[in-house]
Amino acid sequence: MRTGEIDEIAPEALLLHLEAFHHGVAVGLSHHPRAEGRKQSTARNLLERLRDQAHTVLRFADDPRHVPFTNNCGERALRPVKTQLKISGCHQSADGATAWLAVRSYLDSARKHGLSAFEAIHRAFTGTLWMPPITQTT
Incomplete structure (x- = not known):
């Protein structure tokens, strides 16, 4: 918390x-x-x-512990996408856009779980890929 x-x-x-x-x-x-x-x-x-x-x-x-007061997390996750589109106008290809979004998603998820971007990238390149914990809801 x-x-x-x-x-x-x-x-x-x-x-x-x-x-x-x-x-x-x-x-x-x-x-x-x-x-x-x-x-x-x-x-x-x-x-x-x-x-x-x-x-x-x-x-x-x-349930203030599980439901955030604002949607700032979601907006923060979209901000780099909009910035990238403003700078370049678009991605060069659909595959490039998909890859870029996959990396952004991975880094955002890692950050939300307390891992730095550097640590997440390091783990990805050294074969110890970080994965978010799997929780089961009942």
């Missing part, structure tokens, strides 16, 4: 924040009434999505 992460949110704090979330959505919906027969505003669409998908949006609150 990284510094600053918590195993669970205290029930009284969770209740307070859930009530505030639902109240905020309700107030927002009252300020952006549904326009019958017309396309809804972006704000209205977002508020309806937050209301209708509240359990999904707030899933991190049920």
Whole structure:
């Protein structure tokens, strides 16, 4: 577990924040009434999505140890791909793109498990390839 992460949110704090979330959505919906027969505003669409998908949006609150608060990890993993495309415009071939993405994926997975990029590459070239641990969910 990284510094600053918590195993669970205290029930009284969770209740307070859930009530505030639902109240905020309700107030927002009252300020952006549904326009019958017309396309809804972006704000209205977002508020309806937050209301209708509240359990999904707030899933991190049920299990903060296993569900991250943000999707920054996913965005960080995509950033090098977008940078590469901006610099070169594209990969030279589909095989080259596949190989590059395989290496990026391997290095990202190793980093997430505490291995440095140098150590992961060293192990790959010396025949002791690092593999992520296999966990079984029940």
